[in-house]
Amino acid sequence: MWSVIVKKKNVWKQKTSSAAPEIDSESIPLPQSFRSARELAFFLLEEYRLNNQFISDSIQRWERRIDLSSKDRRLAMEISIGVIRRQLTLDTLIESQLTRPREKVEAPLWTLLQTGVYQLVILDQIPVHAAVSETVDLAGKLNRVRWKKMVNAILRSIDRLLNEDLATTPQASAIPLSTDRYRSFNTDLFDDPEANPAGYLSRAFSFPRTLISDWLTHFGWEQTLQIAQWFNQRNKLYLRANVLKTSRDDLLEEFQEAGIQASPGKEPQSIKLDEIVPLESLVGLESGKFTIQDESAIAAGNLLNPQPEEIVLDLCAAPGTKTTLLAELMYDRGTIIATDVSEDRLDKIEQNASRLGLTSIQTQLIHPHETTLPEGPFDAILVDAPCSNSGVLGKRPEARWRINDEAIKELTEIQRNLLQLALDHLKPEGRLVYSTCSFDSRENEELLQSVLRDYPDRKIIQENRHLPGDPSDGGYQGLVQ
Incomplete structure (x- = not known):
């Protein structure tokens, strides 16, 4: 994002x-x-x-x-x-x-x-x-x-x-x-x-x-x-097991042997740490067995459900946490084009992919005001749009003082443009997930419904609405076909 x-x-x-x-x-x-x-x-x-x-x-x-x-x-x-x-x-x-x-x-x-x-x-x-x-x-x-x-x-x-x-x-x-x-x-x-x-x-x-x-x-x-x-308050941390290197059950067993209390989350790859532990003490981090990722974010990749050999676009992809989930879901077979607006941010995606042992991710620089994207068309697109961060105000405390009607209005203009660009690059039978870490309906379902009025052949198939604390951070995902 x-x-x-x-x-x-x-x-x-x-x-x-x-x-x-x-x-x-x-x-x-x-x-x-x-x-x-x-x-x-x-x-x-x-x-x-x-x-x-x-x-x-x-x-x-x-x-x-x-x-x-x-x-x-x-x-x-x-x-x-x-x-x-x-x-x-x-x-x-x-x-x-x-x-x-x-x-x-x-x-x-x-x-x-x-x-x-x-x-x-x-x-x-x-x-x-x-x-x-x-x-x-x-x-x-x-x-x-x-x-x-x-x-x-x-x-x-x-x-x-x-x-x-x-x-x-x-x-x-x-x-x-x-x-x-x-x-x-x-x-x-x-x-x-x-x-x-x-x-x-x-x-x-x-x-x-x-x-x-x-x-x-x-x-x-x-x-x-x-x-x-x-x-x-300080809340429990969630991890995402890298199913290409381990299983959730095996990772839970490793944690148990290391004396770390953890339990399965709601998403099939997620693990909830039941105690606060230093990240450096977690077995398997450096070897790429897992990624730190909240359950509401894991849900975005699972909703898109990319398949092996598909060509996938991930907009606003840095730091690559969702990008690498897409690659894992595809068993690292196929192509993911991950775009963002600076070389430094693209470097973070590549570093994350390298740690997890993933080779299907290609990074591409785009400019914030460009109206062009990689050509496509794409089988699946993730639009993880910039947003007010209202669903993650615990992790991003600075954001709580920056949310106002004017900021929301300007953000929805950016979100609208990104969503329209993505829809224009989606195959007729393709899938798109629009995702934010906000739980403000103006940035989410209201915006998605408004944009789709210009795309009568596209429909919202499923929506995930995550309220903060139920059980993790807030956010939204809408699946469009």
Whole structure:
């Protein structure tokens, strides 16, 4: 799928430059090397704030500057991604203790406060003294000694609001940590969930108010609460067994022998990890026995069901997770042409194919505004369209702050063009799957039905609608013949 990185008219599109952007003059100079997890987290968040950069992209560009243990790297990622995910909740807490207007607080200082409050309140396994002292010390290491007093005062004040009680239901005085587990305060910080459900869910769970209101309209209170909880907690990881190298049963047996708890998923190749384990400890990853892939994504390839010797087109294919599934379903016999908009993204497809031992995939560069595709016609086409990412807001927390009506409108124009191009290159008897990782009907069934009005010989044969948490990420697939 095309990633969304650079903001342009509220739609984030793939960046072609790999150069690290400069942090502007209001910020603190980037260090030559990162000395702690909290320092790295701070600069990752500043890069996000100033340049709209995904955390994962900044980590990749700064790799040579990072000299931290794997434990510290994980903590830096937890803090930085967590702050982006829960920023509206954190802002509510900080604002409740301010003695000055927020606009009078320097933006980098606000970032530092967010990192401290996240450790203090959300990461409740970190001792209070560590969350406070490490954040205060970081202000000095950033050469902002004058920040220390305010950072210490705000964090201590918030700590005094906390109590030892854990609630199990939404309350105006509690912050959700995970399903049915809420951290309690001595005072109300949010709207009453019964009197103002949208206001409560927006600030307590940290989502744009318009997004929450839309979910409440379409799904009601209970389902919206489950969706919000799903996106804010760490969820079970799914794998896809490479049936060309092993079977799901054999892979499950290998995991069991290695002491890794796992169970079969709903899709025939999927495995659910029943515990959180480091990826490097998973047997068979490097040898290509499996791929990390969510069940809702596996369903897209299974719905297309490509056959051996067919000629298949995969649009917007990087990083190649769905592409390689198509090749496995075809027993690596036939041809898959995988297209994307940059050489770097095509390289990722080739790397994935090589690890899995697949040879039927051919990559081809296309340009974002081109109206031409490989000639075809094709037996089967997967249109894995760029979308709002509304179904994967847990994995892509930056996306939750970028969804609005204007962005959806511009995305549906891109989706429409891609779908029309694909249909024009499909054999009369061919099959097409239109897929997104969104559960917004405007990007999915409404768009597909609208496009097919111009193709009276084509019909929707089957639709898969995946709501977040039921049982995995959200998404949509429509099969057209």
